[in-house]
Amino acid sequence: MKIELNVNGKDYSIEIEEYLRLIDLLRDKLNLTGTKEGCGEGECGACTVIMDGRIVNSCLVMAFQAHKSKIITIEGVEDEDIKNAFIEEGAVQCGFCTPGMILAAKSLLDKNENPSEQDIREAISGNLCRCTGYNKIVSAIKKAAEIKRGGRNV
Amino acid sequence: MNLKACYRPLTLKEALDYLEEYKDKSKIIAGGTDLIIKLRKGNINPQVLIDISFINELKGVLEVGEYMEIGCGTTFYDLASCILLNERLKGLKDAARSIGSPQIRNRGTIGGNICNASPAADSVVPLLALDSILTLESKKGKRKIYLKDFFKDKGKTDIRDDEILTTIKFKTPTKNQGLGFYKLGLRKSLAISRISFSVFLEIDDINRIEIIRVASGSVGKFPMREYKIENYLTGRILDEDTLNTALEILEKDIYERLNGRNTARFKSIAAKGVFKKALLKALCLAKGGGKIED
Numbered sequence: 001m002k003i004e005l006n007v008n009g010k011d012y013s014i015e016i017e018e019y020l021r022l023i024d025l026l027r028d029k030l031n032l033t034g035t036k037e038g039c040g041e042g043e044c045g046a047c048t049v050i051m052d053g054r055i056v057n058s059c060l061v062m063a064f065q066a067h068k069s070k071i072i073t074i075e076g077v078e079d080e081d082i083k084n085a086f087i088e089e090g091a092v093q094c095g096f097c098t099p100g101m102i103l104a105a106k107s108l109l110d111k112n113e114n115p116s117e118q119d120i121r122e123a124i125s126g127n128l129c130r131c132t133g134y135n136k137i138v139s140a141i142k143k144a145a146e147i148k149r150g151g152r153n154v
Numbered sequence: 155m156n157l158k159a160c161y162r163p164l165t166l167k168e169a170l171d172y173l174e175e176y177k178d179k180s181k182i183i184a185g186g187t188d189l190i191i192k193l194r195k196g197n198i199n200p201q202v203l204i205d206i207s208f209i210n211e212l213k214g215v216l217e218v219g220e221y222m223e224i225g226c227g228t229t230f231y232d233l234a235s236c237i238l239l240n241e242r243l244k245g246l247k248d249a250a251r252s253i254g255s256p257q258i259r260n261r262g263t264i265g266g267n268i269c270n271a272s273p274a275a276d277s278v279v280p281l282l283a284l285d286s287i288l289t290l291e292s293k294k295g296k297r298k299i300y301l302k303d304f305f306k307d308k309g310k311t312d313i314r315d316d317e318i319l320t321t322i323k324f325k326t327p328t329k330n331q332g333l334g335f336y337k338l339g340l341r342k343s344l345a346i347s348r349i350s351f352s353v354f355l356e357i358d359d360i361n362r363i364e365i366i367r368v369a370s371g372s373v374g375k376f377p378m379r380e381y382k383i384e385n386y387l388t389g390r391i392l393d394e395d396t397l398n399t400a401l402e403i404l405e406k407d408i409y410e411r412l413n414g415r416n417t418a419r420f421k422s423i424a425a426k427g428v429f430k431k432a433l434l435k436a437l438c439l440a441k442g443g444g445k446i447e448d
Contacts, residue, residue, distance in 0.1 A: 056260055065205055
């Protein structure tokens with residue numbers, strides 16, 4: 001069957017198999033391999049993408065359900081503030097959770113540029129990280145929010 | 155996987171047409187957060203998927219007279235952030251907010267949570283305490299059934315293979331009424347609930363319990379009403395002695411229900427604490443007073 005969707009600002013019209021999931025479509029058909037598959041059951045959040053403005057697990061959306069939707073993957077995140085803050089705070093270790101973490105952070109900061117620590121922890125509560133212990137990720141998101149609110153020296 | 159076709163109807167009528175055509179060869183998919191896992195594990199093997207997530211008439215919350223009516227396609231995120239649901243319904247919002255993770259809440263729907271009939275379905279527990287009524291629709295017509303009569307066994311419900319659950323409705327709580335919810339999980343997010351309770355309470359000025367409905371999750375084959383404790387508490391003045399007797403009744407009832415399982419002792423004792431928290435939350439809301447910390 002054929003579906004139309006917009007991924008990272010680009011329109012696609014693609015032939016897909018019925019059994020394909022959104023993550024398979026992104027990785028195998030569009031070669032956007034920044035989106036990772038961890039558990040395949042919606043527990044780990046490594047496959048997180050933004051679908052019509054909200055984060056979803058791309059392993060728990062069928063590709064045909066993404067018809068006419070707008071998807072943002074890690075490849076489409078142009079926000080340098082979040083990426084730089086993650087690097088500066090040491091929030092990236094093995095890196096497997098990072099694409100999902102950054103999309104969860106982006107989704108939060110798109111709506112709220114002044115999140116509390118609790119807001120941040122809630123926003124990434126669907127994303128597992130086995131390396132950092134989360135504190136560095138939380139600091140990075142705090143820092144990204146500060147940069148967004150006006151400058152590095154806040 | 156044996157999938158041959160997937161449909162995305164835009165109206166309920168269209169969806170019912172597909173369902174009438176394919177019946178047990180098909181499965182309805184909405185958010186997909188449970189169904190896709192079952193599909194990939196081979197627990198279900200439909201030839202056809204009917205996606206109802208594009209049907210706008212099945213989404214959202216409506217106030218109809220003294221009832222609140224929730225569309226089956228309403229996501230947990232939409233429910234948790236719905237401004238129509240007032241403070242007295244905090245227990246329903248708390249339950250919606252406690253499900254899965256932000257990603258799951260953005261996709262998962264209330265109708266899916268009911269139809270999957272998991273023993274641990276968190277949103278079902280407060281809906282049971284609200285004595286909700288479900289509307290099931292097929293090409294042949296509509297029928298209504300109380301949620302408390304809908305579950306038949308673990309994962310089994312009363313729905314026919316040509317029917318769609320379309321709405322869930324309950325009476326909007328008014329003065330002296332409140333709905334509390336409390337859940338015991340292993341950790342905050344993505345934890346399947348070990349025990350959950352919801353209490354709907356109407357209480358008068360001298361603390362006499364006019365109406366109480368108690369529902370539990372994860373202490374039986376499916377979420378269920380706790381009639382024994384309801385019967386004991388109805389009409390009594392809520393004080394320490396009454397509460398202690400009620401807790402004993404609950405412990406004994408749940409221990410007998412789970413007898414033979416190695417969690418029976420733990421669950422029957424822990425259930426008392428979880429029930430008590432849900433009750434106190436309902437009490438605070440019924441009294442129009444302050445909040446209780448989790």
